[in-house]
Amino acid sequence: MNLLRKIRIHAVVAVILSTVVLLGSVVLPSERAYADAFIDEVDGAYQKLLDQYTKQYEEDKVEISEEYSWLHAILTGEQEHMARIVDADLAYLTELFDNDYNQLVKRYGSSREYRDKLATYKRQINPDYSTGALWKYKITINRDYSTSTHWKFDNEINPGYSTSTMWKYKNTTNPDYSTSTMWKYKNAVNPNYSTSLMWKLKNESNAHYSTSTMWSYKQGYLKLADARKKIDAILTNGSKDLQETRDQAVTSITKTRQDTVEQLFDLRDKTASAFLATRKDTLASILSIREQHFGSGLEVKPITISFDPIKVLINLKLMSFEQPPVIINGNTLVPMRAIFETLGASIEWDPEQFAVTATKGNQTIYLKIGEKKAQLNGKTIELGVPAQIVNANTMVPVRFISESLGGEVLWDNMTRTVVISR
Structure with a gap:
């Protein structure tokens, strides 16, 4: 075997060996595409x-x-x-x-x-x-x-x-x-x-x-x-x-x-x-x-300090009521006038019908004391509990009233607070 032929054989062997080595670590084009798809899949999952x-x-x-x-x-x-x-x-x-x-x-x-x-x-x-x-x-x-x-x-x-x-x-x-x-x-x-x-x-x-x-x-x-x-x-x-x-x-x-x-x-x-x-x-x-x-005393008026068991926050302001809110059948009722006025609504009271009309912008609410139905812009709405009189105060369901006037109502059970934001 002459020298030139030996060189050619060694060259072929070297190419074959290098190809074998590369095939062990590098995938073919079709396999590369599949590998990239898996990498993209994992990227998406992450x-x-x-x-x-x-x-x-x-x-x-x-x-x-x-x-x-x-x-x-x-x-x-x-x-x-x-x-x-x-x-x-x-x-x-x-x-x-x-x-x-x-x-x-x-x-x-x-x-x-x-x-x-x-x-x-x-x-x-x-x-x-x-x-x-x-x-x-x-x-x-x-x-x-x-x-x-x-x-x-x-x-x-x-x-x-x-x-x-x-x-x-x-x-x-x-x-x-x-x-x-x-x-x-x-x-x-x-x-x-x-x-x-x-x-x-x-x-x-x-x-x-x-x-x-x-x-x-x-x-x-x-x-x-x-x-x-x-x-x-x-x-x-x-x-x-x-x-x-x-x-x-x-x-x-x-x-x-x-x-x-x-x-x-x-x-x-x-x-x-x-x-x-x-x-x-x-x-x-x-x-x-x-x-x-x-020789004698003096008459002094007593005071009391108490806190509402059910609280109402409106825009992070704690409300104060003469008649505290009450819960009836899972519904919180609050004094009508205080809530309406705080939420920016005007009120009209009809003593003959025992009903109230509240207006704010293009929203109008009509409800009668003792009825489980109310009117919102003429549409009848079922109430969980009717508006009612408690200790001479007209009490209304706070969620319906607040949401009808554009407020969001949440309940904080830990502090027993109705939270209204608008």
Whole structure:
């Protein structure tokens, strides 16, 4: 065999060997198209998963944020309700005792025997005299007086007061507060947050991400069947993990909200009780001195502080009614005039028909007391419960009225609140 022939044979052998090696790692054109189709399929499956959990997160974020806003509005509204009562009461007591003191001065002021008695009484009824009886009541109800009962409640419901109950709840629900429950949930579904669940799924599904399942398949290190089995398991388990992470986050935040509601509603009630107890002690002290020095007491009007068991929020404003809302057969009824006027409707009452007509823009509602049917722009609507009179107040079903006037109605069972937005 001459040298030229040997060279040719070696060349042919080299070509054959190189072809065999290439066939082990590179697929033919028809197989390449099939491989690309599988890669696209996995991309689509991942994208569907991303869209699903991103959408779920955004919906949860809105709902959780709304629930936080509702509770904050309820508590600040009830605080203002308390403050109005006790502030008006302090003004009433101050005027009552001032007038009484002036009458006593007219009667006993010229007598030296009563000079010290009048001075003692004056100190006790002076809301600005430190250690006086009325001063103690004044500082107890003063939210700006450090360490007062009202100051403590004000701070606990203040989301801007560090370490307060409301501050802790706010941060738990804040997706931008590092390490919070909502922050962890947000990052878990964020494909760009390193080491997150969604980041891992994105990389495993990415044929260009070195060492990933789909990269190994594209390089020919995994057969189609093996790659499909592996990526299916990864995406399925990943979906379960994402759902579990979401459920745990929502459960944790719901528990935090429940604890916050219980703690702050309890503190609200204790604050109101402290106001009344301090008032009682204040009056007992003042009236005892008056009777001891001047022979008789003084008639003082009582006050009560109560909170509606069923609340109504309209555009995050807590409503106050003389007649609280009631629930009848699962339907919440509210005072007609207050709701209509707050929602911007004008009202006409027909005493002969015992019926009301409410108008707002191009919407007209007509309903009669005691009937389970109403008219909305002339169309008959069935009501779950009829409008009715409760303690001389006309009560109407809030959902039908609000939605007919363009409002959205939700029910917050945890705080027993009708939430209306428009």
